[in-house]
Structure formats: C-alpha cells, structure tokens
Amino acid sequence: MKTTEETTTAGGGDVRLTGISKTYGDFTAVHPLDLTVPQGSFFALLGASGCGKTTTLRMIAGLEEPTSGTVHLGDQDVTALPPYKRPVNTVFQSYALFPHLDIYENVAFGLRRRGIKSVKKQVEEMLELVQLGEQARKKPHQLSGGQQQRVAVARALINHPKVLLLDEPLGALDLKLRRQMQLELKRIQTEVGITFVHVTHDQEEAMTMADCVAVMNAGRVEQLGTPADLYENPRTTFVANFLGTSNFIEAEVDATSGDDIVLKAGGGKLVLHRSRASAPATTGGKILAGVRPEKISLTHADDAGRIPEGRNRITGRITESSFIGVSTQFVVDSPVCSDFEVYVQNIDRDPRLAPGAEVVLHWNPAHTFGLDAAQDIDAGVETVEEEVV
Amino acid sequence: MAFVNWFKRNVVVIAGLLTLAYLLLPNVVVTVFSFNRPKGRFNYEWQRFSTDAWRDPCGVSGLCESLGLSLQIAFWATLGATLLGTMIAFALVRYRFRARGAVNSLIFLPMAMPEVVMAASLLTLFLNMGAELGFWTILIAHIMFCLSFVVVAVKARVMSMDPRLEQAAQDLYAGPAQTFLRVTLPIAAPGIAAGALLAFALSFDDFIITNFNAGSTVTFPMFVWGSAQRGTPVQINVIGTAMFVIAVLLVLVSMAVGNRRKRQKA
Numbered sequence: 001m002k003t004t005e006e007t008t009t010a011g012g013g014d015v016r017l018t019g020i021s022k023t024y025g026d027f028t029a030v031h032p033l034d035l036t037v038p039q040g041s042f043f044a045l046l047g048a049s050g051c052g053k054t055t056t057l058r059m060i061a062g063l064e065e066p067t068s069g070t071v072h073l074g075d076q077d078v079t080a081l082p083p084y085k086r087p088v089n090t091v092f093q094s095y096a097l098f099p100h101l102d103i104y105e106n107v108a109f110g111l112r113r114r115g116i117k118s119v120k121k122q123v124e125e126m127l128e129l130v131q132l133g134e135q136a137r138k139k140p141h142q143l144s145g146g147q148q149q150r151v152a153v154a155r156a157l158i159n160h161p162k163v164l165l166l167d168e169p170l171g172a173l174d175l176k177l178r179r180q181m182q183l184e185l186k187r188i189q190t191e192v193g194i195t196f197v198h199v200t201h202d203q204e205e206a207m208t209m210a211d212c213v214a215v216m217n218a219g220r221v222e223q224l225g226t227p228a229d230l231y232e233n234p235r236t237t238f239v240a241n242f243l244g245t246s247n248f249i250e251a252e253v254d255a256t257s258g259d260d261i262v263l264k265a266g267g268g269k270l271v272l273h274r275s276r277a278s279a280p281a282t283t284g285g286k287i288l289a290g291v292r293p294e295k296i297s298l299t300h301a302d303d304a305g306r307i308p309e310g311r312n313r314i315t316g317r318i319t320e321s322s323f324i325g326v327s328t329q330f331v332v333d334s335p336v337c338s339d340f341e342v343y344v345q346n347i348d349r350d351p352r353l354a355p356g357a358e359v360v361l362h363w364n365p366a367h368t369f370g371l372d373a374a375q376d377i378d379a380g381v382e383t384v385e386e387e388v389v
Numbered sequence: 390m391a392f393v394n395w396f397k398r399n400v401v402v403i404a405g406l407l408t409l410a411y412l413l414l415p416n417v418v419v420t421v422f423s424f425n426r427p428k429g430r431f432n433y434e435w436q437r438f439s440t441d442a443w444r445d446p447c448g449v450s451g452l453c454e455s456l457g458l459s460l461q462i463a464f465w466a467t468l469g470a471t472l473l474g475t476m477i478a479f480a481l482v483r484y485r486f487r488a489r490g491a492v493n494s495l496i497f498l499p500m501a502m503p504e505v506v507m508a509a510s511l512l513t514l515f516l517n518m519g520a521e522l523g524f525w526t527i528l529i530a531h532i533m534f535c536l537s538f539v540v541v542a543v544k545a546r547v548m549s550m551d552p553r554l555e556q557a558a559q560d561l562y563a564g565p566a567q568t569f570l571r572v573t574l575p576i577a578a579p580g581i582a583a584g585a586l587l588a589f590a591l592s593f594d595d596f597i598i599t600n601f602n603a604g605s606t607v608t609f610p611m612f613v614w615g616s617a618q619r620g621t622p623v624q625i626n627v628i629g630t631a632m633f634v635i636a637v638l639l640v641l642v643s644m645a646v647g648n649r650r651k652r653q654k655a
Contacts, residue, residue, distance in 0.1 A: 063556050083559040084568075090560045096553040100575045109571075110561035155561065 013039030013074050013195060015060060015163055020069030022055050029055045031219045032069060037163070037197055037212075039074075042189050044198045044210035046242075048380075052219040053199045054093075057165050060197065062086045073162050084113075089156035090165040094172055095148050097140035103127070103151055104136040110159040126158045129188065146177045153185070157192060164189075166198040170205065182209050203243045207231070215239050217380070231292075235278040237371055240290055241380035247296075248377050249289045249314075249336045253281045261370065263289055266336035270312045270368065277370030286373035293341040295367040298330060300350060301358035313362040316340060318355050328353075332361060416633055423626035430620025442623035446631075449622040452612060456628060459593055459609035462524070466531035466592040471585045473532070474539025475577070481540070482547045500537045507534065508601035515602060522604025530602050531592040538591065539584035546580025 015037040022030040030052040037043040045053040058064035060071055062083035070079045078086050089110065097106050107126055108119045116122075127133045130150035140148055149169060156164055169185070170178045186209050189196050200206050206213045207227035215222045215230065215238070223230060223239045234240035237248065251263035251270060261281045263270040270289055274281070281287055291312075299307055307313060316334030325346070330353070332340040342361060344353075353359065396403075422432055426439035447453035480486075481493055499507065511533075515526050554576065558568040574581075596610040603611060613625055 061560055063560070082564075083556070084562045084564050088560075090557070092553050092557055094551075094553070096551060096557040098554060098557070098572060098576075100578075109558070109563075113562040113567055113571075159561070 013162055014072075015195065015197065016072035017056070017060070018070045018072070020056070020059060020066045020071065022052070022059060022064060023067045028219055030059075033221055035214060035221065035224075037195060039195055040193050041211045042186070042196045042198065042209055044200060044206035044213045045216055046200055046203060046206040046213050047216035048201055048242075051216040053201075053216045054167055056216070057090075057167055057197060057199045060163065061088055061090045061165050063090075087162045088165060089159050089161040089163075090167060091149075091152045091156050091169045093168040095140075095152040095169075097148055097151055097155070099140055102137050102139055103132060103143070106140065106151055107155045107158055109155060114159075122158055126154045129157075129191070130154045145173050146181060149173065149181060150184070153188065157188070157194070160192075161194065163195045163197060166196060168199055168201070170200075170202075178205070185209060207243070215242060217242075233276065233278075233369060234290070235371070236379070237288065237290075237375050237377055238380035240369075240371065241378065245293050245341055246290045247293060247337060247340050248371075249291075250373060250377075251287055251289045251336075253283050253285045253287055255283060256281060260365070261287075263287060263370075265289065266314075266334070268314060268336070270314075271365035272368045272370045273366055276366075276368065279370060279372035281370065288371040288373045288375075288377065290369045290371060291363055291367055293329070294327075294343040294345075296340075296342045296361050296363045298332075298342050298344050298350075298353060299360045299362065300352045301360055302352075304360045307360060307362050310365070311362040312365050312368060313360055314340070315358070315360050318353060318357045318359055321353065321355055332359060334361065416630075419626050419633070420630045423623060423630045425623060425626075427623065432621045432623050432626065442627045446624050446627045449616070449624045451607060452609075452616075452622070452624055452628070455607045455609045455612035458524070458606065462527055462531060462608065463589050463593040465528055466535055467585050467589040469528070469532040470535035470539050470588045470592075471581060474536050474584055474588075475543050475581055477536070478540050478543035478547055478580075482544060496537055496540050498537075499534050500541075504534075504597045508598040511598065512601045522602055523606045526602045526604070527599050527606065527608065530598050531595060534595075534598060535588035535591050538587045539581075542584035542587060543577060543580045546577050550576055 015035075017033060017035040019032045019034060020030065021028070021032040033056070035056075045056060047053045055064055059066045062078070062081060062085075066079065070077055072078065073087060098109065101109070104123055104127070108123045111119045111122060123136075124133065127136055130153060132147060132150055132154065135143060135147065140151065143151065149172075152169070153164075166185075170181050173181060182205060185196075185198075198206070198210060207230075210227060212225065213227055213230055214224045217238050223235050225233075227243075230239060231243050234243065234246070237246075240246040240248075249263075249265045249270065251265040253261060254264040254269065255262045256274070259274050261272045261274055261277060263272055272281075272287070272289055277287065279287055301315065314334050314336060316332040318330055319333045319339070320331040322329050323346075327343045327345050328349070330342040330344065332342055334340050340361060422435070423442060424438050424440065425432055426436050426441060427434065428436055442448070477496065481489065481496075508530075511526075511530050512522075515522060520526055550573075554572055555568050558572040559565075563571055594610055596614060599608050600611055600614075607615070609628075616622060616625065
C-alpha cells in the first residue's frame with residue numbers, strides 16, 4: 001500500500017516504512033507493512049485500540065525496535081538510530097510533560113539537549129504560537145488539560161523535527177475542547193508545514209484533520225486514502241463500518257451490461273457501477289451492495305409512483321425514527337436487510353413517515369458500492385461502539 | 390454551663406495541643422536540664438540555672454569523640470545505603486528478572502526482624518569471619534539495616550513515575566546519561582532524600598546493633614548509655630538540645646525556601 005506520490009521522495013522529507021513489522025513473542029502487533037507519508041502532509045493512522053497504530057508510530061520514533069523492515073526519513077535510513085538521534089519528535093498520549101520543570105524549561109528541553117545556548121527567543125516564540133506566553137513559569141500540574149496538550153505540542157515543535165508524531169494527543173480532553181484542539185493542530189500544521197503523523201481511534205478526528213488516512217485493523221493497513229475517498233469508496237466492510245455507518249444488502253449478480261452490474265436481492269433489482277465494485281462480479285456470484293444512510297431518500301408507499309426511473313429502490317416498513325434536529329434518522333425493516341438506516345434532512349418533513357409506515361427507499365445507483373461478499377458484514381461495528389463508551 | 394460550651398467548641402484544639410505537648414515534653418525537659426547545675430553526678434533534679442555546660446560542651450572526656458564518630462558513621466552509612474538502596478529500588482521496579490518476587494520480599498526482612506536478634510547474629514557472623522570489631526563492622530551493620538528503608542522510600546517514588554517521561558526525554562535528544570540526570574534523578578529525588586534522611590536518623594541513634602558489634606569503639610548512643618550508669622553529664626543534654634534545634638532550623642529553612650519558590654512561580 002503506497003501512496004500514489006512516489007515521486008516526492010526526491011524532496012527528501014517523506015517517511016518511508018518498508019516491510020516493517022513488530023512481534024511480541026507469539027503476538028504480531030504489526031504485520032509487515034509498507035507505507036509512505038509524503039512530506040508536509042497531515043497523515044492519520046486510524047484504528048481501534050490494539051490494531052497496531054501506536055506501535056507503528058513508536059517504531060517511527062525509535063521507541064520500539066521493529067522485528068523486520070526499515071524506516072527511512074527522506075533518504076536517511078534511521079532504523080538503527082536510537083530515539084535521541086532521530087529528527088522526529090513525539091506528542092505523547094497524556095503528554096508526559098516533565099513535572100519537575102516549568103513550562104519554559106519543558107519547551108526548552110530539546111534545544112538545551114542539543115547544546116543550543118540562547119533558547120529564550122525561540123521558546124518565547126513557540127509559547128506565543130500555542131498561546132501560552134503568560135504561563136511560562138508555571139509547573140505542568142498547574143495548567144488545564146488543553147493547556148498541557150499545547151505545551152506538549154510546543155515542546156516537540158520547537159525542535160523543527162522532520163516529522164511530528166502525535167499519539168492520541170486529544171484522547172484525554174472533553175469533546176468541546178477536542179474540537180477546538182483539532183482546529184488548532186490543523187492551524188499549526190499549516191503554519192509550520194511539518195509532516196504530522198497522527199494516531200487516533202476517533203474516525204471523525206481523523207477525517208477532519210488529515211489529508212490522508214490509513215485505516216488499520218489487526219496489525220494491517222486495511223485501506224489508505226483521503227477521508228472522502230475512504231468514506232465514499234470503502235473497499236472492506238471494516239472500513240465501511242468503522243468510518244460512519246453503512247447499510248449492506250447481500251445480493252447476487254444477475255447480469256452485467258457495460259459499466260453496470262445488475263444485482264438481484266429479495267426479488268428486486270439493484271444497479272451497481274462497475275467502477276465502484278471492489279470485488280470481481282461474475283454472473284451468479286455473490287456481492288455485498290453497500291449504501292450510506294444519507295444517500296437514501298424515503299418516500300411513503302402511496303407516493304411510490306412519483307419516484308423517478310433509474311433509481312435503486314427497496315420497500316420496507318419504518319420501525320424507528322429519531323429526530324436529531326438537522327436530520328431525522330430512520331430504521332427501516334426491509335426484506336433484504338432488517339435494519340436499514342436512513343438519514344433524511346429535515347427540509348420538508350412528511351408527517352406520514354412514522355414508525356409502522358410502509359415506505360420505499362430509493363437512491364442513485366452511483367452511490368452504491370460493491371464489496372466482496374465473503375467477509376463479515378459487521379466487521380468494525382462493535383469496535384466503534386467499544387470506543388465510544 | 391458556659392465552660393461546657395466553651396469546652397465543646399474548643400475540644401479539637403485542646404486535644405491537638407495536648408498531643409503536641411505529649412510529643413514535645415521530652416524535648417523540653419532535655420532543653421531545660423541542659424541549663425541545670427546538678428549537685429552530684431546525676432542530672433535528674435533541678436538545682437539552679439547555669440550555662441556552664443553550654444560554654445564547655447566537650448568538657449566530658451570521650452563525649453565529643455563519640456559524637457564525631459557517630460556523625461561520621463551516620464554519614465557514610467547514609468551514603469552507602471542510599472546509593473545501594475536506590476539502585477536496588479530501580480532494579481526491582483524497572484527490570485523483570487528471576488527471583489524478583491523473592492528479592493522484593495526478602496528486602497523487607499531486616500525491617501521485620503527484632504533488632505536484638507539481628508545484632509546477635511551479626512556479631513556471630515563477624516566473629517566467625519575473624520573480623521576486628523570497630524568502625525568498619527559498625528558501618529557494615531548500619532548500611533545493612535538502613536538499606537531496606539531506603540529501598541522502600543525510593544521504590545514508592547519510582548513506581549509512581551510515568552515511564553513515558555523517560556521516553557519523552559529520549560525523544561527530545563537526551564541520551565541515556567542525560568535522561569537519567571535531567572529527568573529520572575530529579576523526579577526520584579524526593580524519595581531518595583526521604584530514604585537518606587531516614588537512614589541518617591536510624592544510623593545516628595542506633596544502639597542495640599552498634600553495641601553488639603562495636604568492640605571497644607564508642608558511638609554517641611553508647612556513650613550516653615555508658616554514662617547513664619555512672620552519672621549523667623549535663624553536656625549530653627546540651628548535645629541533644631543542639632541537635633534538636635539544628636533539625637528544627639533545617640526544617641524551617643527548607644519550608645521557607647519552598648514557600649518562596651512557590652510564590653515566585655505563581
């Protein structure tokens with residue numbers, strides 16, 4: 001799994017992992033993986049806890065020795081270098097600020113260790129960047145969580161690393177502060193232009209902040225791409241479920257005509273564009289047809305005649321509806337899928353759409369994606385719930 | 390009735406003051422009697438005020454020699470026990486090795502063992518080895534029994550230390566030596582200091598083990614004990630009072646420094 005921009009290696013700042021793996025005794029935390037993080041990008045490693053994302057990050061930092069493979073920073077092979085000789089810095093989970101030093105000395109730590117004598121100007125500038133100029137002489141425990149987090153970022157960034165590694169840096173903050181810090185980090189990254197590698201289990205965080213996301217599962221990269229690409233074109237059920245919500249219909253390939261694949265499911269026909277099927281479609285073979293809840297329109301069965309031609313349609317009965325404000329979320333029981341989720345924007349609310357109503361679900365065939373039917377439909381679902389709790 | 394109400398309102402303060410008095414009364418007596426001019430050899434009855442003993446604290450033969458020896462032994466015992474104890478504590482917390490659990494409990498054994506038993510067995514050991522009793526046997530014994538206390542104090546501190554702090558230091562270009570000096574040691578310092586203070590106090594006033602293993606050497610506690618048989622010179626009270634005052638002054642100074650630092654930071 002390499003990014004498309006192989007050519008940027010010439011720029012000298014890419015992080016290149018080649019066949020890197022980590023095993024602890026019998027347990028394989030990271031299966032051999034290849035990954036290139038382009039210079040200057042905001043890259044996210046996304047996955048549930050225990051998927052190997054933090055181990056991967058720590059191997060880049062040098063805090064974990066890879067069992068196999070190499071780590072390159074630009075053209076330099078750093079695999080054998082100890083952490084204190086690598087031009088990378090880390091923002092640790094729960095920050096790991098030095099409790100016996102004040103904020104100023106925490107930020108100056110890296111500079112001083114490299115024998116730089118006049119640190120004052122740089123430290124003050126850095127504290128200004130993270131808006132903590134006033135707090136320079138306080139000890140870490142006197143600051144709030146958000147402030148501590150910014151100190152941790154400043155302490156790492158002041159060294160102008162080639163890569164900044166962030167290990168769940170927002171995990172300890174409450175939701176509101178987390179949103180704020182997401183924007184803040186994104187702003188800092190744009191301002192300093194350093195490559196950020198961000199580890200998180202929060203799919204929303206990864207999607208808001210990163211230019212490129214690698215979704216990891218059980219020590220492997222499941223899929224790599226831009227947030228929009230991952231969301232619209234998931235290639236596995238894990239990615240489809242881990243990023244947002246997906247509805248799946250187990251279907252059989254009825255026919256293929258040109259760019260379209262015609263599927264048969266529960267007596268109805270669905271159309272899937274060939275370019276959006278990540279599994280080979282042979283007539284008579286199985287395929288999982290997926291569609292995101294917000295792509296679906298809901299029409300009362302009485303008005304079924306008004307649905308335009310050429311849309312994928314499914315009939316069903318509403319079992320639940322919950323009003324969220326901007327949208328209403330419905331759960332629909334249909335012959336092909338017992339709990340179809342549908343999000344409808346609250347533009348013109350049809351009062352007939354209530355639990356018990358017979359409805360037709362319909363969507364643009366272009367919004368259907370096809371996955372290999374031989375996988376677990378619920379992969380990635382439970383893990384998400386676990387993390388939310 | 391008024392008195393009962395007053396008593397009810399102030400009962401906590403009264404209890405507190407009584408407890409404090411209970412704790413400090415012996416010190417007060419020692420201090421007061423350091424200004425006594427006793428009739429005869431025993432300083433047990435108040436006669437009249439005098440500063441004779443304060444003007445000549447070394448006036449009793451052997452007293453200041455024994456005090457010097459005790460301070461010397463306490464210093465070296467503290468140094469030895471703190472160094473070894475700190476290393477043991479780090480080893481026990483940081484490394485996984487065979488018999489780690491056993492070592493962990495064995496290290497506490499000297500604390501639980503009755504001192505007199507330990508003293509007797511140490512003497513047996515020294516005699517069997519043909520060691521000459523004196524400064525060195527005392528020092529070896531003191532380092533041994535102080536060690537457990539240092540390990541306990543330092544271990545608690547090292548255990549509560551986040552290992553990520555050291556990783557963060559390494560990540561910020563500090564090599565192993567720098568990491569230890571700049572991060573590990575300063576964070577463990579309060580535990581090490583507590584262990585060292587404890588070791589000093591234990592070594593300085595130890596009597597039982599020292600008495601068994603001293604041979605003809607006389608430490609300060611042994612001198613006090615010896616003189617108590619034949620009469621107690623006032624100078625013992627002078628030394629006692631002086632040590633108490635020095636300890637109190639040290640505490641006050643460290644508190645003042647701490648307060649000033651805190652105010653500067655705020």
